Amino acid sequence: MKVGIIGFARSGKTTVFNSLTGAHAEVGAFGNREANLAVLKVPDERVDHLAAVYKPKKVAYADFQFVDVPPDEASGEEKALSSAALTALRQVEALVHVVRAFDNENVMHPLGGVDPVRDCRALEAEMQLEDLIIIERRLERLEKEHRKDREYEVLGRCKAHIEKDEPLRLLELNPQEEKVVSGFCFLSRKPLMLLGNYGDERIGQDDPSGLRAYAEQTDQTLIELCGAMEMEVCQLPEDERTAFREELGLGEESRTRFIKTAYAMLGLVSFLTTGETEVHAWTAPKGTRAQDAAGIIHSDLARGFIRAEVVHFDDFAAAGSMAKAKEAGHVRLEGKDYIVQDGDIILVRFNV
Ligand SMILES: Nc1nc2c(ncn2[C@@H]2O[C@H](COP(=O)(O)OP(=O)(O)OP(=O)(O)O)[C@@H](O)[C@H]2O)c(=O)[nH]1
Ligand SMILES: [Mg+2]
DSSP states (O other), X not given: OEEEEEOSTTSXXXXXXXXXXXXOOOSSOOSSOOOEEEEEEOOOHHHHHHHHHHOOSEEEOOEEEEEEOOOOGGGOTXXXXXXXXXXXXXTOSXXXXXXXXXXXXXXXXXXXXXXXXXXXXXXXXXXHHHHHHHHHHHHHHHHHTTOOSHHHHHHHHHHHHHHTTOOGGGSOOOHHHHHHHHTTOOGGGSOEEEEEEEOGGGTTOOOTTSHHXXXXXXXXXXEEEOHHHHHHHHTSOHHHXXXXXXXXXXXXXXXXXXXXXXXXXXXXXXXXXXXXXEEEEEEXXXXXXXXXXXXXXXXXXXXXXXEEEEEEHHHHHHHSSHHHHHHTTOOEEEOTTOBOOTTEEEEEEEOO
């Protein structure tokens, strides 16, 4: 799962990026820089268990791949989305908006004072405008070609929706319409999570900035954390972290909170593949069919899909081995339309 970290200049994007991934990207840097890339592995006891049983050559956890794009001077700081960011963000599957809610007189906010709700609205407007530009360009083209087809109709609805000041993620589309729209990679259609970056003094306090109320009113997911503190703690040796967190009243680690929130919000499940060569956890949206899950592993597996052998991890663990799980009748043969469940261990039978 690829996640883009967005937000206004100096909102703490890189600080949050470091605290989620354990990376050491430079914070408070200036000038044109490269994007930061790092991976957050999703801890999974099921993977650990399978690895202990199979002793495979390779163990792979499900992961979130983060990209944190710095502002570029050419695009100007009053915009959160630089042209470099726009390019990088087309490919991501979800967005995290780091909203500045911390006071720090040494760190200038590009829009003036600290105002999280203004920032949310402004970034939302930027995304919608970028989408609108693409839509209008495409509609013009279709009109020139006299193509008043489904694409024309759906894009017309997208346009009307944005003109009502609504992000495309709130537009209901059926699966065929979704297919038409997905190729455009519209930013305002990507799932968006708000991440309030609060100052140390706000730990465990109410939120007078109005960000929490805004998130509730607009039915958006909000993670509240103190980025600077999280980053500091996450760079301590592992055995000291828990004590520090307790002392500071920081609660659950930001990465754990992020993973839980992201799975719930994005409606994700994890399924597993196992064997002597590799134990691997994969993420898929809830409701994914077996054939599409096979495609997440490798496109050949989807193309040549015959059947899937499926056993739930809990049944496997209770039985002790695959042979015993089979004996007990827990290993089922499923067809391409089987809906993959969280914790399913899957072996795809295929032929290409
Ligand atoms: N007090 C306080 N300062 C913070 C916090 N988060 C970030 N900062 C400071 O704000 C400045 C910018 O932080 P970065 O993480 O570099 O922000 P950014 O959004 O990546 O910045 P750009 O990439 O330049 O847009 C740094 O000086 C940080 O130390 C926070 O939670 N509290
Ligand atoms: Mg940065």
